[in-house]
Amino acid sequence: xxxxxxxxxxxxxxxxxxxxxxxxxxxxxxxxxxxxxxxxxxxxxxxxxxxxxxxxxxxxxxxxxxxxxxxxxxxxxxxxxxxxxxxxxx
Numbered sequence: 001x002x003x004x005x006x007x008x009x010x011x012x013x014x015x016x017x018x019x020x021x022x023x024x025x026x027x028x029x030x031x032x033x034x035x036x037x038x039x040x041x042x043x044x045x046x047x048x049x050x051x052x053x054x055x056x057x058x059x060x061x062x063x064x065x066x067x068x069x070x071x072x073x074x075x076x077x078x079x080x081x082x083x084x085x086x087x088x089x090x
Contacts, residue, residue, distance in 0.1 A: 029062050029078055034088035037066055039078070053085075 031037065031053045039049040051068035057075060067073045076083075 029083065029085055030059075031056055031062065031064055031085045032088070034090075036086040036088070037064065037076070037078075037083055038086060039076075039083045042082075 033053055033055060035053045037051055037053055041048055049068060051066040053064050054067050054073065055065035057063040057065060062078055064076050064078070065073060066076045
């Protein structure tokens with residue numbers, strides 16, 4: 001690879017990282033107490049988890065106390081694309 005091609009390739013990688021970070025900031029999950037949270041299964045054969053947000057411990061990065069439909073409660077830190085929020089009916 002020529003030095004020019006290497007420099008261009010490195011510049012494109014930096015630009016792509018910046019775009020990814022920007023998209024992550026834009027896609028940040030906003031949750032409020034009472035909203036439903038749906039977490040997609042990580043593996044084939046696992047079921048989707050659903051629950052209700054009981055407390056927003058930190059907005060950035062999101063940390064939520066969730067009461068799951070099976071009755072237990074946990075502090076949950078969703079990863080990008082793993083969960084979605086369904087606003088509570090107000």
